[in-house]
Amino acid sequence: MRSIDAGYLVLAAILFSIGAFGLLVRRNPLVMLMCVELMLNAVNLTFVAFGMMLGDLAGQVTVLFVLVVAAAEVVVGLGIVVAMARRRPGATADDIRVLRG
């Protein structure tokens, strides 16, 4: 394994954890959605890096599927956010917690 390969994996791990941290800490649903994208991008990076190390194309093909999933997730997520914001102007705050208790 080349040292740069390890670099890709470490970068992806850090990117993933930044996304995870942001998703747990931020309360704006749109920013949460962006954090999900960060996490998925970290996974994509990992897939391509492993594919390169293994000399295998499957990693790249998998990333294509992850892209489709990411796009579909964004559509659903934005749909729900918009539906909620219509009921409650300024609902980008932490109204998810209304249910808690």
Added chain:
Amino acid sequence: METTTVEYVVFGLCALIVLAGAFGVIWFRNPVQAALSLVATLFGVAVLFLNMNAQFLAAVQVIVYTGAIVVLILFVIMLLGVDVEEDLEEEPLVGQRVIALVIAAGVAGLVVAGVTVAGADLVSGARAVTGSIVDDVSNVEQIGRLLFTDYVFALEITAVLLTIAVIAAVVMSRRPGDVEPLPTEDASMEPPAEMEPEAEEVFD
């Protein structure tokens, strides 16, 4: 396989851009700034794909992510109003940030430790089980072949996935006013409190 200096330099630069963008996403209070930071990250990842000889993915990454997904997110931010800034000073739940930090650091720490400890043993997997990367054949064609042979089942499933996304967009974009009022057969029922479609005018 030699690593050229160019590869190192590109990796270093892009890693900086990616991480800076990622920090921007979780740092900026204004969602527009966060979205623009996200663009930086996605673009950095696209260049890293190029660095790893994944040319098709690099193009798709720019077209789909920065071109479609982020634009969609920006549209919705504009739709809902950009003036909403969240208060990052106040912690919503006691200890939430600590837990988040533990989870995030745990995942990154485990992977980094694994990479460091295992070193050369790390990638122990069988080499090129699915389809090896052929150097002098275009990336697009190789991916295309795999998509329509080994991954054809997965490809078909994504069709269902996209259908669901379309239905979701249709269902969720109905206005509350489009829903018929509740028939009041039960007199003891007070009407649901959240029926006022006040927000509606904003979007008309």
Added chain:
Amino acid sequence: MTAVSMFAQTPLLTEQIVAPVVSWPAMIPLAVMALGGLLLLTFASLLGRRVGTPFFTWWTVMTGLIAFATAIPLWAQVQGWDRRVLWWNPENTPAGAFSTVGGAFGVDGFSVLLTMLICLAVPVCALVMAGTSERDGERHVEGPALMILSATGAIVMAGANDLIVLFLGLEVLSLAVYVLAAMNLRRVQSQEAGLKYFVLGAFSSAFFLYGIALVYGGTGSTSLVNITNFLAGNLLLGSSSVLVLLGVALMVAGLAFKVAAVPFHSWSPDVYDGAPTSSVAFMASVVKVAAFAGMVRVLVVGFGTFAADWRPVLQILAVLSLVGGALVALVQTNVKRLLAYSSISHAGFILLGVEAANETGNRAVLVYLVVYTFLVIGSFAVVSIVGRSGDAMHSLDSYRGLGRVAPALAGTFTILLLAQAGVPFTSGFYAKFYAVIAAVDTQSAWLAVVAMLSAVIAAYLYLRLVVAMWFVAPGEQTPKPGIRIPATTGVALVLCVAVTLFIGITPGPLTSVVDEAPPAVVQPPAAQGSELPADLLNLLDGGAGQESLTTDPGSLPSTSGGNP
């Protein structure tokens, strides 16, 4: 490595593209579901106002039943029954489990049985949903259509032989369910529940996917066939197993979220509470079935060689879910939240079966899933009726004195609750019985003791509800006498109670079917006319060619057999 530009004139591969061998009969249940959902949407939009909820419900029920019927020949094929049941030429596919589409989709006893279960659960859920739509004067086609499409994802998960296929199935399943949760536009709680479910669901999917990526690095493939081949041929020890272990751990976390096992459960009470009750019935049944199917496929079938590593983790999850679910449920005053916690406790029981990772465990998982599916749909059907118009009355007070106001409804609920508590002569008894047997069987007697203790705690919980219905005077929130039970919901309730009592009195048929349903991962048949160079042709290397490699979970001796 010479970089090749995307745009450069490069030599094209001249070889013929060889499509993977597809066993079309194995695709029919999936195709029926996917097409059923699409055609339903098409007809609904073409016919407009001329069709309504009755048509949508009828269509969904028929789709589920047809898909169920087309799965029966697959079962015959897998079991090697008399070939007259099959309508296709069975020469190409020998009897027994097989995999198809280049090894992406597996057909074995486990996947066919769960496919049948999912196909039956969809019609029952559709009947419950029809009842609420009719009562609330809603006319939406999206609910039934999303249920059908979501069930397609569940079937994909039950048969996935490739981690990527499993992930896509999971996403098809989950995305549709997020929308189902957020679908009630009259209640803002519904959108909040959908958003919460979505955000945490996407979070857990990302973990699951990261796990797949690490496993890919560690084994060189995402296909379970290749992974099992690789793990069988290479002893991964020490630092070389780091990636696989980390990957499996992340996948367990992602799946534990979907089955709502403690400590990954925090979303489920809120989501169950806010989402429309008829969607919750689907969520609690089909989603759990699919998630457990995925868990069995990944852990027991794919990474059975790492059982010593993941079993302790599942034991901890099981204990936490069993005790935590039952204890927290005690203090709930909202029936939907109460049922959410009780279903967390049920997940603990199913985890006992997964954890056992042998034939007894497999029987425990399948029996529990079949039993639990109908119990939970029935229970939420009752909740949807008592919730009344607007789907808002779910406090415990609404159930006070229900026995006097609506004896039939209260009686039904009592049977379902007693079955959930595991009372003899109901299906729940056998479900819990086999789960405990599975724990005892693997020398984890302490797990069995914990399970029984938590069953006792949970029994108190259900009895409290039963007592409130029968021995307390009706209160202000109790439904008025003559509360209408929609005909379709009534049918669903009768079905659920019938299944519960039938299995409770004669469990023989179910256990004999379940014992024939071990999960397996089978080498796909070699593609015909493979003219491609070996490095582009794929999948089929790794060794065996036509010879099939079956991995049964059965490494540990089984001490119990037959019916108690």
